[in-house]
Amino acid sequence: MTATATPRPRIAVTLGDPAGVGPELIARLLSRPENTAAADIVLVSDEAELKSAGEDAGAPIAYSTDPAAGLPVLHGNGAARPAAAFERRKATEAGGRWAIANLAVALDMVKDGRVDAVLFAPLNKSSLHLAGMRENDELRWFEEVLGVRSFTSELNVLPGLWTARVTSHVSIADVDAGITRDNVVEAGLLLDRVLRDAGVAAPRIGVCALNPHAGENGRFGRHELDVIGPAVGDLAARGLDVAGPFPSDTIFLRARDGAFDGVLTMYHDQGQIAMKLMGFDGGVTIAGGLPVPICTPAHGTAFDITGEGRAATGSIQNAFDLAVRIGSRRRAAA
Structure with a gap:
């Protein structure tokens, strides 16, 4: 050949x-x-x-x-x-x-x-x-x-790990309004698509929770039960290898150890702080979509x-x- x-x-x-x-x-x-x-x-x-x-x-x-x-x-x-x-x-x-x-x-x-x-x-x-x-x-x-006019997102990249955001450059006070089931699905599809464009044949994606302790079964908020969890189910039904939502204070430990190719975050600093701590001098931002x-x-x-x-x-x-x-x-x- x-x-x-x-x-x-x-x-x-x-x-x-x-x-x-x-x-x-x-x-x-x-x-x-x-x-x-x-x-x-x-x-x-x-x-x-x-x-x-x-x-x-x-x-x-x-x-x-x-x-x-x-x-x-x-x-x-x-x-x-x-x-x-x-x-x-x-x-x-x-x-x-x-x-x-x-x-x-x-x-x-x-x-x-x-x-x-x-x-x-x-x-x-x-x-x-x-x-x-x-x-x-x-x-x-x-x-x-x-x-x-379709969904776009900034993605941040370190060797072996990508992140995408459901919301980006908005006030923390405005994040809640942007966390919808459709937006989570669109962001997940985009992350999967760009990973494949970059040569990852079967991307493994972990999804962040929004609330502390992933909401603790509704005690600290219902986003995980009512919005993010169902969106993860929608993505899985479309054939994506996706799991979550996981607490944001531990998901990047798993990602660092190779559990995921990409992490879907809910807002800007949720992913940026972790990524810059792990590799500030090598990080890349790509405009996806x-x-x-x-x-x-x-x-x-x-x-x-x-x-x-x-x-x-x-x-x-x-x-x-x-x-x-x-x-x-x-x-x-x-």
């Missing part, structure tokens, strides 16, 4: 907020030949940003405007660069506008079917909101730009160390590897 080569995906890459560590992380990522050999990379940026990124990283970015050159291809964003340099280590309107302009071009490529995945370096939500983004976070903005995987490091812009050349590259490398893996499988399937 002849082995079929894994197709090279085409990945749009943006450098994130120019005030943070994103540009230098991308420069260091692309300084590794094995990375530039793994995908056809489209850099949505401009020459000035790439030059500055290379200087910060001590690793100039090799690129071309000619796709036939075998290098990452520079694709401009059409935005006017500010007369002065971007202010470092600070959330600014100018930085937010630049990051949005780059992402908008990447999303245009998604809509036109020109890329198989998107990788973006860390953003700063304050910068985005100063620049006029009305949505709570970039995922909701992605939905709006791409016209997605969109036409292509959109990946980014799980950490932020790290304004305090911008320009010092010491930002850890574990998360950006893992985010790139995940974009390549899922993008390749999608291209092969197409």
Whole structure:
């Protein structure tokens, strides 16, 4: 039998907020030949940003405007660069506008079917909101730009473990309203689907309870009895390997020891605290439910160390590897 080569995906890459560590992380990522050999990379940026990124990283970015050159291809964003340099280590309107302009071009490529995945370096939500983004976070903005009306969720990834959320960037006071049977089912289906896209043939999913001690049979709330438990039954009836709800203070111990490939959480910090404790320097966030995987490091812009050349590259490398893996499988399937 002849082995079929894994197709090279085409990945749009943006450098994130120019005030943070994103540009230098991308420069260091692309300084590794094995990375530039793994995908056809489209850099949505401009020459000035790439030059500055290379200087910060001590690793100039090799690129071309000619796709036939075998290098990452520079694709401009059409935005006017500010007369002065971007202010470092600070959330600014100018930085937010630049990051949005780059992402908008990447999303245009998604809509036109020109890329198989998107990788973006860390953003700063304050910068985005100063620049006029009305949505709570970039995922909701992605939905709006791409016209997605189905269920989406941020998923967080460590090697061997994924999480998805039923509710995400909402006040704790508003979490209760988002924990519905339909939402739990949609989030579980999404987690199963993205795990399969990433190459997990038969995902094992554990589901978090909302209340302490999983509600203790209704003593501390009935969500587990009336909503989450029935939703787990619905997912099992659809053929998913799913179990729960389990108390959130112990489920991640089981997940860490290999009991689950994915954990479905009810709200943001229920999973994020555990995941960041287990692997802050390697975590990845992926926007699930969109036409292509959109990946980014799980950490932020790290304004305090911008320009010092010491930002850890574990998360950006893992985010790139995940974009390549899922993008390749999608291209092969197409």
